[in-house]
Amino acid sequence: MTQPAPPTWHDFGGFPPALYALQYPAPGSPELAQDILDLFAAAGLPAQPDAQRPFDHGAWVPMMHLYPQANVPMVQISLPASATPAQLYAMGEALSPLREQGVLLVGSGSMTHNLSDIRREGGPAAPHVLAFSAWIETQMKAGDLQAMLDYRVRAPESARVHPTDEHFVTIYFALGAAHWGQSPQIPVNYITREVMLGTLSMDAFSL
Numbered sequence: 792m793t794q795p796a797p798p799t800w801h802d803f804g805g806f807p808p809a810l811y812a813l814q815y816p817a818p819g820s821p822e823l824a825q826d827i828l829d830l831f832a833a834a835g836l837p838a839q840p841d842a843q844r845p846f847d848h849g850a851w852v853p854m855m856h857l858y859p860q861a862n863v864p865m866v867q868i869s870l871p872a873s874a875t876p877a878q879l880y881a882m883g884e885a886l887s888p889l890r891e892q893g894v895l896l897v898g899s900g901s902m903t904h905n906l907s908d909i910r911r912e913g914g915p916a917a918p919h920v921l922a923f924s925a926w927i928e929t930q931m932k933a934g935d936l937q938a939m940l941d942y943r944v945r946a947p948e949s950a951r952v953h954p955t956d957e958h959f960v961t962i963y964f965a966l967g968a969a970h971w972g973q974s975p976q977i978p979v980n981y982i983t984r985e986v987m988l989g990t991l992s993m994d995a996f997s998l
Contacts, residue, residue, distance in 0.1 A: 792819060792824060792841055792844045792866050792867045792868070793819070793821050793824040793825075793840040793841065793842050794819050794821070794842050794843070794844070795818060795819045795820075795821055796816070796818060796819060797817075797819050797844065797845050797846050797865075797867070798845040798846070799813070799814045799815045799816070799845065799846055799851055800845035800846060800847045800848070800851075801813075801848065802847045802848055803848055813855070815846060815851035815854065815855050815861050816861050817846070817851075817854065817858070817861040817862070817863060817864065817865045818864045818865070819864060819865065819866060820864035820865070820866050823864065823866050823889075823894065824840065824866050826889070827866060827868065827886060827889075828840060830885050830886055830888065830889070831882070831885055831886075833885070834881070834884070834885035836881065836882060836885055841869075844867065844869070846865065846867060847867070849899045849900065849961075850865065850867045850899060853897065853899050854897075868882075868964075870882070870957075870960070870961060870964060872957065874960070875940075876939070876940045876942070876960055876963045877940055877963075879960055879961075879963035879964050879967065880936075880940070880963045880964070880966055880967035881967060882964055882967060883896065883898070883963065883964040883965060883966060883967025883968035883969075884967040884968065884970065885967075886968055887967070887968050887969070887970060889968075890968065890969075896964070896965065896968040897965065898961035898962050898963070898964045898965030898966075898968075899961055900957075900958045900959055900960070900961035900962065901958040901959065901991060901992070901993060902923075902924050902927065902959070902992035902993065902994040903920050903923055903924065903952035903953065903959075903986075903990060903991060903992040904952070904953060904958035904959065904991065905951060905952055905953065905954055905990060907954075908951070908952075908989075908990040909988045909989070909990050909991065910988050910989030910990060911988060913988060913989060914989050915989065916986035916989060916990075916992070917989050917990050919947070919948040919951055919952065920948075920952060920986060920989075920990050920991075920992050921986075921992075922947045922948050923946055923947055923948045923949060923952045923992070924984065924986075924992045924994055926945075926946045926947055927939075927942070927946065927994070928979075928981070928994070930942075931971075931979045931996070932979055934971070934972050934976040934977070935972070936966075936971070936972025936973070939962075939963075939966070939972070940963075942959075943956075952990075952992075965998065966998070968998075969998035971998055977998050978998075979996050979997075979998060980996055980997045980998075981994065981995070981996045982995040982996055982997060983995045
């Protein structure tokens with residue numbers, strides 16, 4: 792994303808009208824975007840600038856809560872749909888120098904995301920959701936990178952909580968950016984373990 796003033800994209804359907812009225816007019820940063828492209832090129836990772844890309848809801852929804860004044864420049868990066876967890880980890884690693892410059896690198900997604908399992912009446916968190924989230928937290932606190940990279944095979948209920956994994960694999964970008972799983976061990980600070988509608992785990996943590 793290279794444009795200086797990205798619009799807000801309401802890339803979802805079937806929600807109340809008030810949600811579509813929300814705007815998040817944060818500025819872009821063409822300069823930071825170029826730094827990102829340069830770091831990807833130095834790491835041998837192909838990337839292209841996009842001067843038309845708006846902020847999708849994976850970017851503006853969490854940032855609206857973190858920075859409600861929309862006064863922090865943002866650059867959104869699209870992760871390749873075909874990338875493996877290891878490749879997404881490498882993308883985060885490539886951008887890790889930005890942390891030393893005060894740039895916040897965010898992997899925005901959802902710890903579990905199966906909309907067909909949603910309990911609209913609410914209620915307690917489903918056992919399979921808790922099992923998956925607990926397994927992830929255990930590996931995170933143990934620093935077990937290999938287990939995390941192989942989550943599809945090793946994590947309980949992985950196929951049920953993520954029929955497709957685009958909402959989860961953003962975690963690997965964040966882990967790579969922090970060099971998590973390498974020595975010395977990076978502490979994991981959980982911010983929330985909220986579960987919404989019985990099945991949507993919104994765990995959040997910082998590294």
